[in-house]
Amino acid sequence: MTYNVPIDNYRELQTIVITPTGKRSVVTRTVVYNKAPIAPVEYKGNSAGLRYQLFPGEYNSTNDFKLAADGADSLIAKSFNINQFRKTNGFAIIYNGYIRIDNDGVYGFGTASDDGSTLFVDDQLVVDNDGKHPIGAKNGAIALQKGYHKFTLKYFNVGSTGSLRVYITIPGKPTGELGSDLLFN
Numbered sequence: 001m002t003y004n005v006p007i008d009n010y011r012e013l014q015t016i017v018i019t020p021t022g023k024r025s026v027v028t029r030t031v032v033y034n035k036a037p038i039a040p041v042e043y044k045g046n047s048a049g050l051r052y053q054l055f056p057g058e059y060n061s062t063n064d065f066k067l068a069a070d071g072a073d074s075l076i077a078k079s080f081n082i083n084q085f086r087k088t089n090g091f092a093i094i095y096n097g098y099i100r101i102d103n104d105g106v107y108g109f110g111t112a113s114d115d116g117s118t119l120f121v122d123d124q125l126v127v128d129n130d131g132k133h134p135i136g137a138k139n140g141a142i143a144l145q146k147g148y149h150k151f152t153l154k155y156f157n158v159g160s161t162g163s164l165r166v167y168i169t170i171p172g173k174p175t176g177e178l179g180s181d182l183l184f185n
Contacts, residue, residue: 005034029128031140037105038122040147043098043184049078050097050151051185058090062118062130062154065092078180080166082157092156097185099151099178101144108169109178110139113155114162120152132158141169151183 005011011032017025052075055065077095085091099121101107109126111117114135119127121142129138155164168182169175 003032005032007034009034026136029138031125031128035143037143037145038124038149039145040101041098041122041150043148045098045184047076047185048180048183049076049185050095050153050183051075052077052093052095054085055092055094055156056090057092058158059092059116059156060132062092062116062156065094065154065156076185078183080153080164080178082155082162082164086157086160086162089160090156090158092154095151095153095155097151097183098148100148100182100184101146103171104145105171106141106143107171108139108141108167108175110137110167110169110175111153111155112137112163112165112167114164115156115158117153117155117164119166120150120154122150123152135163139167148184 013030013032015028059065109119111119111127111129112135113129115132116130118125118130124142126140126142127138129136153166166178167175168178
């Protein structure tokens with residue numbers, strides 16, 4: 001399939017699988033951008049992991065909570081393991097920092113979450129897996145230049161079950177979970 005996207009534009013591609021018996025899958029949504037690679041931001045640090053801020057309570061969307069300006073996001077996470085936070089019936093978390101990109105190229109990102117998650121690179125929405133839902137995966141891609149890029153992941157969970165996995169596809173390599181070796185604060 002060829003999918004033409006004009007320069008400096010994006011298009012949303014939605015797909016669904018329909019079996020011969022008529023059963024339907026959930027709609028998979030992918031946003032396709034045609035942009036020049038984004039230049040890296042200035043970052044001189046080398047502290048591993050991402051800063052995070054935890055918000056107790058019930059949420060319906062990742063738009064319902066915002067990073068506080070009071071510096072309360074000083075805790076550091078070396079992974080996206082949310083098990084320690086699931087002790088409460090509802091919470092939200094924002095991971096904030098930088099991702100190191102080793103080569104110019106188009107990088108794929110994905111989240112598999114129960115409930116909502118959104119992933120931003122350089123303040124651009126790359127993965128939109130928002131809303132209350134059972135475990136579901138969404139993906140997106142963005143062209144990046146070598147260097148450090150701002151990275152933000154928002155997630156919320158309602159109820160006692162929940163999960164979050166974050167994936168990256170590096171050009172020329174298979175998709176794998178995003179590890180702490182690429183994340184800095």
